[in-house]
Amino acid sequence: xxxxxxxxxxxxxxxxxxxxxxxxxxxxxxxxxxxxxxxxxxxxxxxxxxxxxxxxxxxxxxxxxxxxxxxxxxxxxxxxxxxxxxxxxxxxxxxxxxxxxxxxxxxxxxxxxxxxxxxxxxxxxxxxxxxxxxxxxxxxxxxxxxxxxxxxxxxxxxxxxxxxxxxxxxxxxxxxxxxxxxxxxxxxxxxxxxxxxxxxxxxxx
Amino acid sequence: xxxxxxxxxxxxxxxxxxxxxxxxxxxxxxxxxxxxxxxxxxxxxxxxxxxxxxxxxxxxxxxxxxxxxxxxxxxxxxxxxxxxxxxxxxxxxxxxxxxxxxxxxxxxxxxxxxxxxxxxxxxxxxxxxxxxxxxxxxxxxxxxxxxxxxxxxxxxxxxxxxxxxxxxxxxxxxxxxxxxxxxxxxxxxxxxxxxxxxxxxxxxxxxxxxxxxxxxxxxxxxxxxxxxxxxxxxxxxxxxxxxxxxxxxxxxxxxxxxxxxxxxxxxxxxxxxxxxxxxxxxxxxxxxxxxxxxxxxxxxxxxxxxxxxxxxxxxxxxxxx
Numbered sequence: 001x002x003x004x005x006x007x008x009x010x011x012x013x014x015x016x017x018x019x020x021x022x023x024x025x026x027x028x029x030x031x032x033x034x035x036x037x038x039x040x041x042x043x044x045x046x047x048x049x050x051x052x053x054x055x056x057x058x059x060x061x062x063x064x065x066x067x068x069x070x071x072x073x074x075x076x077x078x079x080x081x082x083x084x085x086x087x088x089x090x091x092x093x094x095x096x097x098x099x100x101x102x103x104x105x106x107x108x109x110x111x112x113x114x115x116x117x118x119x120x121x122x123x124x125x126x127x128x129x130x131x132x133x134x135x136x137x138x139x140x141x142x143x144x145x146x147x148x149x150x151x152x153x154x155x156x157x158x159x160x161x162x163x164x165x166x167x168x169x170x171x172x173x174x175x176x177x178x179x180x181x182x183x184x185x186x187x188x189x190x191x192x193x194x195x196x197x198x199x200x201x202x203x204x205x
Numbered sequence: 206x207x208x209x210x211x212x213x214x215x216x217x218x219x220x221x222x223x224x225x226x227x228x229x230x231x232x233x234x235x236x237x238x239x240x241x242x243x244x245x246x247x248x249x250x251x252x253x254x255x256x257x258x259x260x261x262x263x264x265x266x267x268x269x270x271x272x273x274x275x276x277x278x279x280x281x282x283x284x285x286x287x288x289x290x291x292x293x294x295x296x297x298x299x300x301x302x303x304x305x306x307x308x309x310x311x312x313x314x315x316x317x318x319x320x321x322x323x324x325x326x327x328x329x330x331x332x333x334x335x336x337x338x339x340x341x342x343x344x345x346x347x348x349x350x351x352x353x354x355x356x357x358x359x360x361x362x363x364x365x366x367x368x369x370x371x372x373x374x375x376x377x378x379x380x381x382x383x384x385x386x387x388x389x390x391x392x393x394x395x396x397x398x399x400x401x402x403x404x405x406x407x408x409x410x411x412x413x414x415x416x417x418x419x420x421x422x423x424x425x426x427x428x429x430x431x432x433x434x435x436x437x438x439x440x441x442x443x444x445x446x447x448x449x450x451x452x453x454x455x456x457x458x459x460x461x462x463x464x465x466x467x468x469x470x471x472x473x474x475x476x477x478x479x480x481x482x483x484x485x486x487x488x489x490x491x492x493x494x495x496x497x498x499x500x501x502x503x504x505x506x507x508x509x510x511x512x513x514x515x516x517x518x519x520x521x522x523x524x525x526x
Contacts, residue, residue: 012407013403021397029393031385073241135434136385 039189072110129160147184287319392431399425443473
């Protein structure tokens with residue numbers, strides 16, 4: 001008799017514990033991967049460049065005019081990496097297939113201007129953000145400031161750089177490119193969602 | 206009827222009040238000596254030594270040819286070894302000899318490892334599943350096989366295999382969910398599984414109870430993993446679990462729970478102190494606090510243990526299995 005009661009108690013308690021645990025995880029622990037509303041044309045100025053591809057292989061580089069949200073696609077093939085912006089506003093792409101060769105691309109037309117043997121003397125890489133998660137908030141730290149917004153701990157931002165003095169451009173694990181304001185109430189807006197997930201992003205005002 | 210069946214039946218008869226604990230132990234001793242008398246005592250250790258040497262030789266041989274094998278060859282090899290281990294366990298299990306029973310248990314314990322390796326080869330080498338959930342698939346398959354073997358052979362090692370498979374699964378799950386913080390969810394999962402394990406042992410649904418108490422306690426102690434996010438709440442819970450285990454050890458007279466309770470205190474008190482007072486308290490002070498609390502708890506447990514314990518809880522001592 002006692003044995004039956006014990007088993008019943010244990011089974012009921014086990015069921016209760018399992019249900020309670022699932023409820024706690026679903027309603028307290030899980031934070032959905034953030035959805036970003038789309039950036040509307042005319043809301044933001046500047047240029048963003050990122051790599052587009054398939055199966056982790058780069059096929060092209062896209063340069064996005066944030067003012068018009070019109071992308072310019074530069075077919076480059078695999079084996080290249082975005083380096084940054086030339087002082088005159090053109091885009092520099094490192095072509096690994098050709099050794100130390102750098103393509104200089106016109107950001108407004110996508111046409112190749114020239115191939116350089118080395119980076120210009122006055123070139124400097126954009127500072128990549130230090131990104132971490134603290135208590136369910138993703139924190140993106142850059143010299144211009146810090147942006148924080150809710151995101152799960154497993155959510156990865158693969159690349160983040162400053163856009164001017166008060167905005168940050170990010171590429172996340174889903175290959176989404178977004179621009180956000182700096183601050184604790186950061187509100188990322190979706191620019192594109194076709195970046196290769198490990199793409200380096202560069203931005204200029 | 207195999208030895209594990211006899212042990213389970215004895216446990217059930219004690220629960221039903223047909224025989225008492227002393228009579229159960231007497232029957233157990235009688236059955237053990239009846240068949241153990243067939244072989245000298247040194248045979249079993251020497252047999253294990255021989256089996257270990259064969260296993261090491263096969264392992265070294267496998268390492269040498271592994272790289273030369275195609276994925277299907279590797280899979281076939283893993284499946285063959287797993288099948289051999291399973292069949293050996295099956296044959297051994299038919300014997301009433303305790304030594305054969307232990308060998309069967311060990312063989313099926315390795316069978317679970319074989320299933321894990323086979324599932325891993327299928328998922329990662331053959332199918333080449335490129336998803337974050339792939340490890341979970343391997344772990345779930347392993348757990349199902351471990352539970353299946355445990356259902357047929359309810360011995361300590363089979364329960365350990367289920368526990369290891371479960372622990373592996375629990376460690377993987379938080380990384381796959383979009384969680385705000387992964388650490389405390391891992392701690393919560395270990396606490397809940399530990400509590401369920403202890404409950405099922407208390408209800409005599411897990412055999413042998415000695416293994417059930419120990420494994421349930423170990424899972425419960427894992428609650429402190431929640432402190433990996435520098436959250437002292439979870440290491441504090443780890444301390445409470447430690448105290449709870451010490452108290453439980455006095456109630457059901459299981460020294461293993463006392464040891465595990467103290468282990469929890471030794472791990473989670475300094476963790477909590479370090480998280481809360483990292484800046485102001487030096488390491489020696491944290492160790493001193495841990496030592497004083499541990500000694501106090503053990504002395505209190507010894508004093509409590511001298512009182513008459515509750516009756517009716519399964520297993521009077523740690524040797525009950």
